[in-house]
Amino acid sequence: MHKIKFSILIANYNNEEYILRCVESCVKQNFIEKYEIILIDDNSSDNSLQKIDKFKNKIKIIKIKKSKNNLEFNTYFQLNTYFSGVLKAKGEIICFLDSDDYFKKNKLSEINNYFLKNNNLEIIFDNPIIIDKKKKIYLKKNFFGFRKNKWASFPPQSCISIKKEVLHNFKKTLFQKKFPLTTLDFRIASLAELKKSNTLFLKKQLTYYFQHPNNESNKNFRKLNKNWLKRRLEAYEYFSIVNKKSFKTIDYYLTTFINYFI
Secondary structure, eight states: OOOOOEEEEEEESSOTTTHHHHHHHHHTOOOOSOEEEEEEEOOOOSSHHHHTGGGTTTSEEEEOOOOOOSOSSOTHHHHHHHHHHHHHOOOSEEEEEETTOEEOTTHHHHHHHHHHHOTTOOEEEEEEEEEOTTOOEEEOOOOOEEETTEEEEOOOGGGEEEEHHHHHHTHHHHTOTTOTTOOHHHHHHHHHHHTGGGEEEEEEEEEEEEOOTTSHHHHHOOTTSHHHHHHHHHHHHHHHHHHTSOOOOHHHHHHHHHHHTO
16 A cells, blocks of 8 residues: 655635635646645634535545634634644645645645655745735745844745654644744744754745735734734744744844833
8 A cells, every 4th residue: 555645734714715726726736646635624614615525535624623712813723723634644744735825736746856855854845926816926035944133034834845753753842832823834934943954945936825815914913013023022932942042133122122012
């Protein structure tokens, strides 16, 4: 029996408008080896699952109940969703995918080639194709991780491919609840800084990253607002724990100072 090479984990919550596009992009990969698609639905109240009913024999669906928490904005909901998928995944490599994003058809084959070329490689970030609701590409950017004395520059969640073994080895750090506003992409980027020699930032664009006005970042974490500043400080603290070293720039001290008064 052939081993499963990839597990694509799709996190969904009330994304009926975009989920079909997302799932189709996974089903139609040109990758010839065995891979699985796991959709983790976070107690959606819309018609998300009905939209993808025709693919029910090609994907696994995990339904979870949304956690109760008194925090108004809790990124741990998404962490819990993905963690539920990681526990069920059988693939050697995990690809994360938010349900409003989607892959190019050669995503898995391209990522696989890089892992085959370098046995020590553990984490790959591909470069996003950023689009808006009109399917207009309005930004292209190369990401390079943590830079000296600068805030981290890293691709979004759906651009991350990581060996499952790494996720299991660092699960207590990556999925801990202590930092409820710190997103999984930043957590993995922090880990990638610790594992620089085992991490690759690709210039190739393999993932369509969809930005729209209704996502949480645009609604609740606008740049320099209260929630944005809280999350930024929390991220600095998280990075220090993962890497066992401080990432204290002028930005860090300014962020700390402002948070003291809010």
